[in-house]
Amino acid sequence: MPLTDTAIRNAKPREDGKPDKLADGGSLFLWVMPNGAKYWRMSYRFNGKQKTLACGVYPDTSLKEAREKREAARKLLQAGTDPGEEKKQQKREKKLAAENSFEIISREWYTKELPRWSEGHAKRVIESLEADAFPDLGKYPIDSLTAPIILECIRKIEKRGAIETGQRVLQRIGAVMRYAIQTGRAAHNVTADLVGVLRAPKVEHRPALARSELKEFYRRLAAEPIYQPTRIAMHLLMLTFVRPGELRHARWEEFDMERAEWRIPAERMKMREAHIVPLSSQALELLQQLRPLTGRGALLFPAMTDHDRPMSENTLSYAMGRMGYKGQATPHGFRALASTVLNEEGFNADVIERQLAHAERNKIRAAYHRAEYLEERRKMMQWWADFLQNHQIDGITVR
Structure with a gap:
């Protein structure tokens, strides 16, 4: 006779200390152990071998649930699958999923x-x-x-x-x-x-390259016939991710090659706050290449016709336009590219914001913000330079 909930609930261990087997039919049975524990089991044959499938522990697994497991096992057998091995596989997958949570x-x-x-x-x-x-x-x-x-x-x-x-x-x-x-x-x-689904504060966006486009950008930059200081300016702008105007007006006196720092005075910064740009080894190499070309004057990037004036604000934009990026990317967009990649790579968002020289809303913090996170910024800027270099076929050298 099939088992009932009442019969299972009232089942007691055998007096002789041996397990008692209560059959439900369809190969499903309940072991009543000497200590009172009750285990659901199902016997079956697969590939000529007699096997037993564990179907749970009563009362955690009810009679109804045990029968459902029996029927599921029968369907597997009909499909040519060993329910015992299927259960082991599910356990392995569950364990792997937990480890890969x-x-x-x-x-x-x-x-x-x-x-x-x-x-x-x-x-x-x-x-x-x-x-x-x-x-x-x-x-x-x-x-x-x-x-x-x-x-x-x-x-x-x-x-x-x-x-x-x-x-x-x-x-x-x-x-x-x-x-x-x-x-x-x-x-x-x-x-x-x-991307584009989340709410965000309203900001002015300028077209920017995606990280997946870097190799193609460097390929085009290397192939484009550009005035050598302009080519170096493009590389330095990417390496330092300063604003284009800050780079155009850069003066040799602002660079400390021994400390590997570029100190931009407050009057030339958008936020009217002096700014330190740690220089990567790649940036230092570019400055060494630039020195023989423009080092006799005060400006790193003077206009071709008047060395006392900086190059035109449109020089880099026009160069990118000739490279095929008109409407797709701008020199200012290198800041957005750097911010996106560095945030994606897990760098401290405060360090990134400080290096971008964004406004500090907290006036107390702003008082000492100029040099804040400087050592972390040095490491980040070198990582960024190495990241960019890995996207160039011939490295950073632009001779």
């Missing part, structure tokens, strides 16, 4: 990046992920995350008015996804599918 990989990425971050930035990164990403995304296998799932997570941050926080969390999720791709645990960075 978003939270696990995020913490792995965090540990890898930790040596190049300041203590304060590292604290902000992990706390933002723990507060705003792990609760919704943490348990997902990283390769199962979709754009809608991530968007729902970010929308929660936006709803509380923390728009910039939402953007930073999304950038960090994207950095984790790229790390997962690099380590072979994901195939696609779905955060790229969210």
Whole structure:
């Protein structure tokens, strides 16, 4: 006779201390153990071998649920699949999914990046992920995350008015996804599918290159017949991501080659605040190439007809137009490119903003902001220079 819930509930261990086997039919039975534990089992044959499938523990697995598992196992057998091996495979996949969860990989990425971050930035990164990403995304296998799932997570941050926080969390999720791709645990960075979906403060955007277009840009730049100081100016603008006007008016006296620094006075900065640009080894090499060409005058990039005046504000724009980038990218857009890539790669957003010389809203912080994060900025600028150099066939030399 088939088992009933009452019979199972009232079943007691045998007095002789041996397990008691209660059959339900269809090869499903219940072991009542000497200690009172009750285990669901199903016997079956596969490839001529007698086997047993564990179907749960009573009462966590009810009679109804045990029968459902029996029927599922029967269907597998009819399809030529061993239900025992199928169960083992599911366990392996579940274990692998847990090991490759978003939270696990995020913490792995965090540990890898930790040596190049300041203590304060590292604290902000992990706390933002723990507060705003792990609760919704943490348990997902990283390769199962979709754009809608991530968007729902970010929308929660936006709803509380923390728009910039939402953007930073999304950038960090994207950095984790790229790390997962690099380590072979994901195939696609779905955060790229969210470009343009999130709310953002209204800012003036200028056309900018995408990181995927860098190699083609450098190829065109190398092929274009450009006045040599102008070519060097284009490279320096990319390496330093200053505003084009700040580069055009650059003076030799502002450069300290031994300290590898370019100190731009406040009167030439948009925010009227002196600015330090750490110089990478590639930038220093370009300056050495430029010195014999324009070093006799005060300006790095004088006009061709009047060395006391800087080159025209349109010189670099016209050069990019001749290279085929009219309406697609501008010299000022190199700042946006640098900001995007550095944020995507997990650099401290405050360090990036400081190097971009954006306005500091907090007047107290602004008082000492000029040299803030200087050592981190040096490392970041060298990383950026190496990143750009890796996209050039012949390296940074532009002789």
